[in-house]
Amino acid sequence: MEAGTAQQIYHEWGCGTCHGENGAGSPQGPALVELSAHWRRESLLRYLKDPISVRATDERLAQLAKRYYPISMPAFDGLDEGQIEILLDFLLKEH
Numbered sequence: 001m002e003a004g005t006a007q008q009i010y011h012e013w014g015c016g017t018c019h020g021e022n023g024a025g026s027p028q029g030p031a032l033v034e035l036s037a038h039w040r041r042e043s044l045l046r047y048l049k050d051p052i053s054v055r056a057t058d059e060r061l062a063q064l065a066k067r068y069y070p071i072s073m074p075a076f077d078g079l080d081e082g083q084i085e086i087l088l089d090f091l092l093k094e095h
Contacts, residue, residue: 006090009083018071028071030064036092044088048076 010016010023018029025031035044038060047054047061051073055061065072079087 004083004086006086009079009087010090013076013079018068018073027068029068029073032091039092041088041092044091045084047073048079048084048087050075050077 004012015023015032018026019032020026020029023032039047043054052075055065055073076084076087
């Protein structure tokens with residue numbers, strides 16, 4: 001798959017299903033605004049690739065996950081490096 005735009009990646013990987021089409025959140029997932037307040041690029045990359053392991057060692061994420069149970073964040077291990085970079089830039093920008 002081509003790198004595409006952030007919106008294409010967000011749509012194709014189903015992010016809007018839980019986080020809302022514009023990232024404002026929904027009953028299934030938290031809002032994706034001001035993520036830079038809690039995330040650095042490297043830690044968000046680790047989370048996107050293996051959310052279960054990261055959540056197991058992060059109390060804030062574990063508590064947040066309880067609000068949205070039984071839905072769980074999927075691993076984004078199918079994205080190529082270009083797509084990951086685009087998605088990280090999009091998620092960490094100030095909205």
